[in-house]
Amino acid sequence: MSQGPELIITEKDNAARxxxxxxxxxxxEADRKNGVNVYKWGGKRCIGLSxxxxxxxxxxxxxxxxxxxxxxxxxxxxxxxPTQENIVSALRLLARRAGRVVIATDYDRExxxxxxxxxxxxxxVNEDVPVDRVRFSxxxxxxxxxxxxxPDELDFNLAAAGETRxxxxxxxxxxxxxxxxxxxxxxxxxxxxxxRVQGPTLKLIVDREREIEAFDPEDxxxxxxxxxxxxxxxxxxxxxEAQYFYLDEDGNEAERVWDEDDAERAYETLESSSTADVESxxxxxxxxxxxxxxxxxxxxxxxxxxxxxxxRAMSIAEDLYTAGYVTYPRTDNTVYPDDLEPRDxxxxxxxxxxxxxxxxxxxxxxxxxPTAGDEETTDHPPIHPTGELPSHSDLSEDEWEVYELVVxxxxxxxxxxxxxxxxxxxxxxxxxxxxxxxxxxxxxxxxPGYHAVYPYSNxxxxxxxxxxxxxxxxxxxxxxxxxxxxxxxxxGQSRLIETMESMGIGTKATxxxxxxKLYDRGYIExxxxxxxxxxxxxxxxxxxxxxxxxxxxxxxxxxxxxQAITRGDATLEEVTDExxxxxxxxxxxxxxxxxxxxxxxxxxxxxxxxxxECPECGxxxxxxxxxxxxYFIGCDAYPDCTYTLPLPSTGKPLLxxxxxxxHGLAHVKMLAGRKTFVHGCPLCKAEEADEQEDLVIGxxxxxxxxxxxxxxxxxxxxxxxxxxxxxxxxxxxxxxLPRRGDIEVTxxxxxxHxxxxxRIVYDDEDREPWDLGCPICNYREYQxxxxxxxxxxxxxxxxxxxxxxxxxxxxxxxxxxxxxxEPDAVADQVDGVGPDTVRxxxxxxx
DNA sequence: GCAAGGTC
Numbered sequence: 001m002s003q004g005p006e007l008i009i010t011e012k013d014n015a016a017r018x019x020x021x022x023x024x025x026x027x028x029e030a031d032r033k034n035g036v037n038v039y040k041w042g043g044k045r046c047i048g049l050s051x052x053x054x055x056x057x058x059x060x061x062x063x064x065x066x067x068x069x070x071x072x073x074x075x076x077x078x079x080x081x082p083t084q085e086n087i088v089s090a091l092r093l094l095a096r097r098a099g100r101v102v103i104a105t106d107y108d109r110e111x112x113x114x115x116x117x118x119x120x121x122x123x124x125v126n127e128d129v130p131v132d133r134v135r136f137s138x139x140x141x142x143x144x145x146x147x148x149x150x151p152d153e154l155d156f157n158l159a160a161a162g163e164t165r166x167x168x169x170x171x172x173x174x175x176x177x178x179x180x181x182x183x184x185x186x187x188x189x190x191x192x193x194x195x196r197v198q199g200p201t202l203k204l205i206v207d208r209e210r211e212i213e214a215f216d217p218e219d220x221x222x223x224x225x226x227x228x229x230x231x232x233x234x235x236x237x238x239x240x241e242a243q244y245f246y247l248d249e250d251g252n253e254a255e256r257v258w259d260e261d262d263a264e265r266a267y268e269t270l271e272s273s274s275t276a277d278v279e280s281x282x283x284x285x286x287x288x289x290x291x292x293x294x295x296x297x298x299x300x301x302x303x304x305x306x307x308x309x310x311x312r313a314m315s316i317a318e319d320l321y322t323a324g325y326v327t328y329p330r331t332d333n334t335v336y337p338d339d340l341e342p343r344d345x346x347x348x349x350x351x352x353x354x355x356x357x358x359x360x361x362x363x364x365x366x367x368x369x370p371t372a373g374d375e376e377t378t379d380h381p382p383i384h385p386t387g388e389l390p391s392h393s394d395l396s397e398d399e400w401e402v403y404e405l406v407v408x409x410x411x412x413x414x415x416x417x418x419x420x421x422x423x424x425x426x427x428x429x430x431x432x433x434x435x436x437x438x439x440x441x442x443x444x445x446x447x448p449g450y451h452a453v454y455p456y457s458n459x460x461x462x463x464x465x466x467x468x469x470x471x472x473x474x475x476x477x478x479x480x481x482x483x484x485x486x487x488x489x490x491x492g493q494s495r496l497i498e499t500m501e502s503m504g505i506g507t508k509a510t511x512x513x514x515x516x517k518l519y520d521r522g523y524i525e526x527x528x529x530x531x532x533x534x535x536x537x538x539x540x541x542x543x544x545x546x547x548x549x550x551x552x553x554x555x556x557x558x559x560x561x562x563q564a565i566t567r568g569d570a571t572l573e574e575v576t577d578e579x580x581x582x583x584x585x586x587x588x589x590x591x592x593x594x595x596x597x598x599x600x601x602x603x604x605x606x607x608x609x610x611x612x613e614c615p616e617c618g619x620x621x622x623x624x625x626x627x628x629x630x631y632f633i634g635c636d637a638y639p640d641c642t643y644t645l646p647l648p649s650t651g652k653p654l655l656x657x658x659x660x661x662x663h664g665l666a667h668v669k670m671l672a673g674r675k676t677f678v679h680g681c682p683l684c685k686a687e688e689a690d691e692q693e694d695l696v697i698g699x700x701x702x703x704x705x706x707x708x709x710x711x712x713x714x715x716x717x718x719x720x721x722x723x724x725x726x727x728x729x730x731x732x733x734x735x736x737l738p739r740r741g742d743i744e745v746t747x748x749x750x751x752x753h754x755x756x757x758x759r760i761v762y763d764d765e766d767r768e769p770w771d772l773g774c775p776i777c778n779y780r781e782y783q784x785x786x787x788x789x790x791x792x793x794x795x796x797x798x799x800x801x802x803x804x805x806x807x808x809x810x811x812x813x814x815x816x817x818x819x820x821x822e823p824d825a826v827a828d829q830v831d832g833v834g835p836d837t838v839r840x841x842x843x844x845x846x
Numbered sequence: 847g848c849a850a851g852g853t854c
Contacts, residue, residue, distance in 0.1 A: 012853060051852025058848090065847075073848085084853095110852060166850075173849030181848080188847085195849045318854075330853090510851060 004099035004129075008046040009091070009118045011105040013037050014322070015139060016048030019104060022144045034090040045094055049105070053084040053091075054117050056166045058174070065187060070178040071587045074171060074580050080117075088121060095122040101131040103154060104147075107378040109562070110507075112155050113162030119154055137378040138327075138337045160572045161562035167572075168558060168579045169196055175583060176549055179590060180538065183598030184605065192534070192601060193521055194542060196558070197506045197514050199550040202523055204499060206531045206539040208491060215487035220256040221263035225438055226477040227276055227427060229465045238465035239476060242427060242438035244270065253439075256483075267480040269431035276427040276438060278471040288418040290450035291457070292334045292373030293382030294409050296508035297494075297501050299329065302405055302456060304494035308398070309527065310512035316402045317383070320395075324388050326406050330509040331380040334373025340381065342368045342414045348387035354404070358411055358453040371413045379508075384410045411453040418449030423464050427473060440464045490528040503552040504559065522608070525654050525671070537604035541597045546586045610636075611655060611682065612665035617641040621665065623653050633682055645682045646718035648739075650675060660684060677739060679719055686717040697745060698755040700725040701776065702733040709733075711755065711775075713743060723775045735779045741770065750774030 008023075010016040013036075020028035020039030028041040039046040058076050062068050082088040095101065101122050103115040119131055132151035136143040173195040181191040223244035231237040244266060248254040257263040294302070296314075303313035317329035346368075349359035362368070373382075385407045395403060423442035428435045442464025445451065451459040467473065491499065497511045506514050518524045523535035531539075542550040564570035590597065609623040611633055619637035626632055631653050635641040647653055651672030658667045660681030668679040679685065692715045700709035702725065709727040716722070720739060725731040737743060741760035748757040753776045760770040772778050 049852090050854070053852090055851095056849095063847085070848095106852090114852065162851085169849045169851080171849090175848085177848040191847065193848065197850065322854080507851070509853080514850085 004097040005043045005045050006100045006102065007094050007098040007122075008044065008102045008104050009115070009122075010046065010048045011111055011114055012050060013048035015104070015106075016046045018139045019144055020044075020046040022139070022141050023148065033093060034086045036087050036090040038090065038094065043099075045098075047087075047091060047094060049087055049091075049114060049118060050084055052114055052117065053082060053087045054080050054121070055083040056080055056163075056170055058170075065178050065182065068178075070175045070182065071584075071591075073175040073178070074583050074587070078167060078170065091118065091121055092125045095129070096125045098122070098126060098129050101126075101129055102148070102151065103131065103133045104136075106380070107135045107137050109158055109162050109566075111379075112158040113166075115154055116156065116159035135378070137333075138339075138381040140337065140339050142339045143337070155566075157568050158566050161565040164562060164565060164572045164575050165558060167576050171576075171580065172196060172549060172583055175587070176542075176546055179587075180541065180597070180601065183595070184601035185598070186601075186605070190522065192538060193517075194538065194546070194549050196549065196554050197500075197510070198517055199542060200503065200505055200552045200555070201496070201500060201514055202518055202531070202535055203539050203542075203550040204496065204503075205491060205518075205524060205529055206536055208488060209531050209536075212487040212490070217484040217486070218258070219260070220258050220483055220485065221260065221267075222255055222257070222481045222483060223263065223267055223270055223436075224479045224481065225270055225276070225429075225475050227438070227440070227473040228476045229467055229471070229473055235465075238463075240440050240442070240464045242276075242425070242440040245437055245439055263480060266431075266436055267478070269436055270429055270475070270478050273429040273431075273475050276429045276473045276475055278467050278469055278473065279426045279428050279437070280424075281467060281469055282422075282424045284422045284424075285446070286420045286422055288420055288449070288451075290371050290412045290415050290417060290454070291409070292371050293336055293384065293413050294406065295332050295334050295373070295375060295382055296330055297497055297511075298334070298373075299383050299406070299409075300497055300512065301494040302409065303402060304492065305456065306401060306405065308402070310493045310497055311516050312398075313402065314512050316399055317406075320399060320403055320406070323390070323394075324386060325390050325403055327382075327384055327386055328380045329383055331377070331382060332375050332508050333377045333379060333382050335376040335382065336370050336372070336384070336413075337381050340370075340384070342370055345385070345387050345410070346414070348385075348389065349407070352389060354392075355407060355411075358408075362411060362414055362453065365414075365416065368414050405456065408454045408456070412450040415450035415453050416447070418445060418451050418459070419447035420444065421446050423466075425464055425467055429475065490530065492528045496529070503555075505552055505555045526669075533604040533607040534601070537601050541600060545589045545593060545597065548582070548586070606636075609655070610666075611668070612659065612663065614641060614643050615663070615683070616643040621645070623647075623655070645686055646716070647682060648679055648718050648720055651677075653679075682719075685719040689715040689717045689719070694726065695745070696726065697723070698753070700727070700731060700733055701753065703727060703731045707731070713737070713745075735775045737775070738770075738772075744769075750777060753777070 008016070008019065010019060016037065016039055017030070020041065023044070024041035028039040028046070031038045031040055036047065056078050058073060059079055062073065062076050103118055105111040105115040105118070115133060122129065122131060131154065133154045134147040134151050136147040173193070177191065177193045177195070180194060181187060184192055186192050225242050225244070226239050227242050228237055228239040243255055245253050245255050257266065292298070299317065300310045300313050304310065308316070314329065317326065320326045321329050343363065346359045346363050349355040350363065352359070383406060390403065392400060421444045423444070425440045425442070427438045429438065441462065443462045445459055445461055448459070451457065493515055496515060500506050500511050515529070518529070522532060523538065524531055539550055548554045561570060561575045565572060565575060606620070606622065611621040611623065614621050614635045614637070617635060617637050617640070619635050619641055621633050622636050624632055624634045630649055631647045633645040633647060635643045647668065648670050651670030654669045654671050655666040656669055659665060660667065660683065663681055663683045665681050665683055668682055670677055670679050694712035694714045696710050696712045698711050700711050703709035707727060709725045709731050711723050712726050714722055714724050721737040721743065722734050723737060724734040738760055741762045744759045744761055745756045746759050749755065750757060750773070753774055755774050755776060757774055758772045760772055762769065
């Protein structure tokens with residue numbers, strides 16, 4: 001037996017650091033090996049992986065999509081190879097000398113598989129070192145020491161269950177994705193994908209859209225009356241709104257009147273009445289329990305109601321976690337671990353500016369019993385603050401807002417229930433044949449309980465005065481509202497994630513990514529997401545030939561099979577063989593269908609980008625992308641027809657259902673995050689620009705002296721407006737102007753530039769005009785602001801927060817330096833970015 | 847270049 005150091009392997013660096021800290025009593029020191037952190041103390045080493053450091057894939061000879069028939073992938077061999085070379089070689093180096101290995105990956109199925117992957121890497125270089133497995137569900141002193149005192153063995157069955165999932169997902173996903181892409185001749189970046197999780201998620205969205213389209217609205221009416229309680233010695237007059245109701249055939253209360261004549265008859269009675277008698281008053285006290293601790297899904301939902309997309313919420317949570325302010329953000333658990341001491345954690349907030357008062361009031365409670373949700377898992381604790389507090393200046397505004405949400409959610413889970421007093425009043429109005437009933441429901445928060453520390457949940461009250469049975473109220477106003485039943489609402493991102501969770505598809509760590517993937521593939525657009533024609537075609541084709549790939553049943557079945565493998569009642573081979581046979585049958589059906597699937601997909605792809613009829617040749621006008629990466633509208637008959645229309649330079653075009661009455665072309669919306677706007681009919685925009693004469697306002701600072709150039713307010717055919725030189729294109733001097741509002745030239749002049757000051761006036765009368773001033777001075781101020789706020793990289797469409805960070809790391813600080821950068825050099829330094837992408841950004845930035 | 851699952 002070798003006497004080398006003990007090697008502890010965790011799933012991530014963060015866990016490695018904290019476990020080393022606990023086991024060493026704080027004496028562990030970090031050392032870098034191969035660019036990977038290794039924590040060292042006594043005879044021990046601890047290294048963190050980065051999730052899976054090996055991946056499954058087909059051998060390289062299957063890489064060419066055209067050379068390999070998709071059906072061949074079903075029985076193709078599958079290799080496992082390192083995907084994180086530096087971590088793998090650091091691990092090998094340490095494992096060679098180790099005298100004992102302890103696998104301390106996360107306590108869930110995927111953690112067991114990651115542990116087994118580490119085990120296999122260890123075995124490659126060290127045949128007989130003993131390998132143990134420890135399991136703990138939160139990294140606390142108690143749990144970790146306990147786990148290391150009682151080591152267990154790796155569960156190879158559980159790991160095999162995970163591998164089974166990897167194989168089935170790869171085979172089905174790759175074979176069907178390639179088949180659909182090839183049949184639709186979509187082989188570039190715009191391939192057509194399907195998979196066990198994205199399939200059912202997309203079908204969810206498409207099915208909802210189908211319901212909305214099939215929806216037949218129905219008319220109904222509702223009646224309301226304002227009732228007033230007369231003033232008395234102790235109180236002023238008080239009025240409140242009551243709604244008409246009746247008992248339907250089943251004896252249930254109903255408010256909607258489905259027949260117009262009935263509604264009008266009832267309204268006549270109501271309108272002609274000046275008083276109503278209180279028939280009954282009912283008071284009830286209701287307790288409103290505080291919410292359960294945050295798991296990932298509920299966190300995303302709460303952040304969603306603050307306006308954060310699922311993707312953004314997770315990215316912020318990730319940052320807060322890495323900085324040490326909140327616990328691990330990917331968890332299913334809604335039950336705090338036993339060793340979480342609410343008082344200790346509250347103490348950490350006591351005395352702080354933002355949270356001190358609330359923490360103290362919670363600490364004043366006699367006993368503190370945190371709430372618990374339905375899910376108790378072994379993966380990680382629910383998301384809560386760690387007790388290490390950031391100061392305001394450590395965080396961006398968004399980060400602070402999300403941090404405060406997590407803190408306050410923790411506060412809410414240890415706070416008391418709220419108490420509401422409900423007051424229900426029924427009054428009647430006398431009619432000729434029959435009396436009408438009116439009801440009002442009042443709600444008063446008597447004990448705010450957790451609402452005092454958690455302002456995110458609805459605590460609004462509705463007022464109904466204290467009335468008594470038999471009291472007479474005045475009818476001061478009445479209304480008859482004609483309404484229509486509404487179609488079901490589209491799924492928002494957080495509803496989608498909640499629904500995926502309830503269907504059992506995806507995981508806490510992937511559901512938000514899946515939604516992002518659907519956007520990236522061109523399957524959904526806008527927010528809440530709407531499916532494209534392509535998405536419908538993909539779902540339709542799948543429903544017909546590969547129903548499993550769009551059904552949640554595939555996951556349910558896989559889950560059962562994995563449980564059988566875990567129990568030892570089935571094997572990886574049995575389950576994957578059976579799955580491959582089913583996929584063979586799917587392919588038989590697809591082959592028989594001939595070209596139909598491909599044609600349908602191609603038609604839908606084209607429909608997604610067809611704007612309307614070409615005014616010159618009658619062909620189809622479609623959205624195209626120029627070589628420089630900008631979008632424009634061109635004729636499908638190109639090169640026979642060269643008709644084009646420009647589009648704005650910011651954002652990605654989305655065609656709306658609405659069409660232009662004059663030209664019959666679809667209206668265009670430009671999607672650009674917060675800068676999204678409706679462009680409208682592209683032909684109208686072009687014509688408006690053609691009709692409007694340039695308005696000269698003064699000398700061009702670049703070329704007036706030499707060539708007599710002058711500045712003019714111009715409208716471009718793409719819809720944008722600018723102040724530019726009349727000698728364009730010989731002189732390219734230009735200043736941007738806002739897209740919206742009428743531009744007024746005022747009497748005031750800027751002496752420095754000899755230009756009039758401009759004012760922007762809006763159609764919306766409530767909106768104050770904007771005194772933009774001299775266009776040159778204004779642009780200078782704008783640029784100064786941009787450079788002060790740090791980076792403006794994210795203003796280029798296609799560059800998100802993460803990419804901007806990576807660019808800055810590569811020395812590209814702002815748009816100016818991006819424009820001057822060498823595309824190949826940037827591409828070399830930034831992961832996942834090619835030179836063409838850089839050129840595309842440069843073109844857009846211009 | 848395909849999936850889904852880890853993690854950054």
